[in-house]
Amino acid sequence: MSRRLELRQVSKRFGDIDVLAGITLHVEPGEFVSILGPSGAGKSTIFRLLTGGLEGHGGCVDFDGRPLADACRPFAFMPQHDALMPWRTVIENTALGLEVQGMSRKAARGKVAPLFGEFGLAGFEHKYPAQLSGGMRQRAALLRTVVQDRAMLLLDEPFGALDALTRTGMQRWLQMMWDRHRWTVLLITHDVREAVFLSDRIYVLSGRPARVLREIIIPLPRPRKDLASPEASAIEADILDTLLEPQPAQRT
Amino acid sequence: MSQPFSAAPRIAALFAKVGPALLSVGTLVLAWELYARISSISPTTLPAPSRVLAQAIQQRQALFDNTVPTISATLAGFACSLAVAFILSVLIDFFKPLRRALFPVFIISQTLPLVAIAPLVVLWFGFGLTPKIMLVALVTFFPMLVALVQGYDSTDRDISALLSSMGASRMRIFLLARLPSSLPYFFAGLRISITYAVVGAIFAEYAGAAKGLGIYMLNAKNNFRPDLVLAAVLISALLTLALFAATVLIQRAAMPWERLEAARKS
Numbered sequence: 001m002s003r004r005l006e007l008r009q010v011s012k013r014f015g016d017i018d019v020l021a022g023i024t025l026h027v028e029p030g031e032f033v034s035i036l037g038p039s040g041a042g043k044s045t046i047f048r049l050l051t052g053g054l055e056g057h058g059g060c061v062d063f064d065g066r067p068l069a070d071a072c073r074p075f076a077f078m079p080q081h082d083a084l085m086p087w088r089t090v091i092e093n094t095a096l097g098l099e100v101q102g103m104s105r106k107a108a109r110g111k112v113a114p115l116f117g118e119f120g121l122a123g124f125e126h127k128y129p130a131q132l133s134g135g136m137r138q139r140a141a142l143l144r145t146v147v148q149d150r151a152m153l154l155l156d157e158p159f160g161a162l163d164a165l166t167r168t169g170m171q172r173w174l175q176m177m178w179d180r181h182r183w184t185v186l187l188i189t190h191d192v193r194e195a196v197f198l199s200d201r202i203y204v205l206s207g208r209p210a211r212v213l214r215e216i217i218i219p220l221p222r223p224r225k226d227l228a229s230p231e232a233s234a235i236e237a238d239i240l241d242t243l244l245e246p247q248p249a250q251r252t
Numbered sequence: 253m254s255q256p257f258s259a260a261p262r263i264a265a266l267f268a269k270v271g272p273a274l275l276s277v278g279t280l281v282l283a284w285e286l287y288a289r290i291s292s293i294s295p296t297t298l299p300a301p302s303r304v305l306a307q308a309i310q311q312r313q314a315l316f317d318n319t320v321p322t323i324s325a326t327l328a329g330f331a332c333s334l335a336v337a338f339i340l341s342v343l344i345d346f347f348k349p350l351r352r353a354l355f356p357v358f359i360i361s362q363t364l365p366l367v368a369i370a371p372l373v374v375l376w377f378g379f380g381l382t383p384k385i386m387l388v389a390l391v392t393f394f395p396m397l398v399a400l401v402q403g404y405d406s407t408d409r410d411i412s413a414l415l416s417s418m419g420a421s422r423m424r425i426f427l428l429a430r431l432p433s434s435l436p437y438f439f440a441g442l443r444i445s446i447t448y449a450v451v452g453a454i455f456a457e458y459a460g461a462a463k464g465l466g467i468y469m470l471n472a473k474n475n476f477r478p479d480l481v482l483a484a485v486l487i488s489a490l491l492t493l494a495l496f497a498a499t500v501l502i503q504r505a506a507m508p509w510e511r512l513e514a515a516r517k518s
């Protein structure tokens with residue numbers, strides 16, 4: 001079976017600033033992979049390259065074994081800030097992707113409406129985003145993302161703006177949802193615990209210019225319930241060492 | 253959010269909002285009235301507010317006949333100006349170089365003194381509705397254009413990026429994101445422009461018209477009737493306030509989410 005997504009030596013500069021210095025990574029079908037890296041490293045830039053918001057400077061990207069350019073919009077993208085439209089009600093926001101795909105308003109709403117319960121949004125269909133809590137906004141943004149039925153989800157720090165308690169709740173919820181649906185996910189985060197808890201594999205990026213410092217496989221059994229098991233804590237400590245210590249040996 | 257309020261606290265809240273304004277205007281009018289009475293200044297120089305009001309009521313038919321053309325000139329001119337500003341703003345949003353080509357011309361148009369331009373426009377286009385529409389459009393068009401163009405540019409970049417990741421065309425992004433994002437700017441521009449519009453219409457009439465508040469003021473002044481001039485001024489002020497209030501109401505109806513957003517941010 002070919003890999004779902006494969007990046008080889010992808011680079012990107014802004015003017016004379018190197019942001020991505022040859023990123024190589026891959027995601028298998030049904031796999032949950034995280035990209036972990038310091039703020040400003042260039043994580044969101046990777047997603048902008050994948051979703052067509054930017055042109056890269058070298059390297060290549062394959063999707064299902066063929067160049068990404070040949071694939072037909074394979075990604076459902078959740079931007080770093082929820083990007084809910086304040087002028088659309090929650091159901092209109094979540095149906096946005098389907099409408100853009102050409103589905104009629106009515107059909108699009110008919111498709112998202114049954115999912116509101118599972119996403120903890122029942123009863124809020126006709127509220128505006130301003131009337132939602134932070135956690136609910138993120139769940140609405142996530143619903144808008146998954147309902148598009150794309151081959152792969154790109155989630156950019158979905159819980160970064162939440163308070164610690166809400167974030168933990170959302171991580172458990174996402175873990176439970178992933179166990180049920182087995183989406184192919186590439187998640188950006190700078191929360192080590194979140195990456196360890198949710199992922200099958202983690203790519204640890206250096207600061208700018210970003211390169212892959214390490215690839216870590218998380219062997220913890222699923223479904224995972226405990227965020228702080230001893231095994232998880234050991235992996236966390238290991239990753240933190242990689243992130244916080246300078247890496248002279250790996251810089252060329 | 254939509255709890256039923258009983259009437260009393262609502263009226264109290266309304267009064268808390270408009271009370272200070274009523275108080276300051278009331279004080280001013282009262283001081284004026286007292287001065288006009290005590291100083292025994294001639295009413296052909298400075299009539300007391302009570303006299304202005306009495307004359308306004310007496311002359312209500314003439315005032316009404318002259319207000320109607322002013323309202324139609326204001327609304328017709330403003331409607332034309334809005335339509336052209338909207339079309340141009342869309343073109344500018346799609347073809348950015350247009351902005352640099354057109355803005356200098358419009359900025360210069362804003363520096364033209366109305367006193368000098370109004371009689372010329374009347375000279376060219378006669379006493380009918382056309383010169384009034386043109387002058388109202390001249391004063392309101394550029395503020396509306398700037399408001400719209402700025403409004404489009406205020407669109408959240410994440411929302412645009414999201415839409416293009418979904419495969420939305422440029423036109424689709426404009427309709428789904430840029431146009432709704434411009435609404436707050438549009439209404440801010442609307443509130444300012446509508447007050448300019450009334451002034452523009454009166455100026456145009458002052459320069460030459462068969463009927464209208466502008467020409468009424470000019471005639472009253474020439475007949476040494478400052479009380480009637482002020483009565484017409486009162487009407488034009490009330491007209492402006494009414495139009496302003498209408499834009500506020502339209503904004504509330506058009507953007508029900510706006511107050512929720514404001515409440516969340518505060």
Ligand SMILES: Nc1ncnc2c1ncn2[C@@H]1O[C@H](COP(=O)(O)OP(=O)(O)OP(=O)(O)O)[C@@H](O)[C@H]1O
Pocket residue numbers: 014019037038039040041042043044045046080190208
């Ligand atoms: N359009 C651009 N022009 C110039 N520089 C840019 C542009 N976009 C991003 N950058 C720079 O690229 C770097 C990486 O940005 P990016 O948003 O990818 O970081 P990030 O890893 O997602 O950070 P964070 O965790 O804070 O979201 C930053 O230093 C940023 O200033």
Ligand SMILES: [Mg+2]
Pocket residue numbers: 043044045080156
């Ligand atoms: Mg980012």
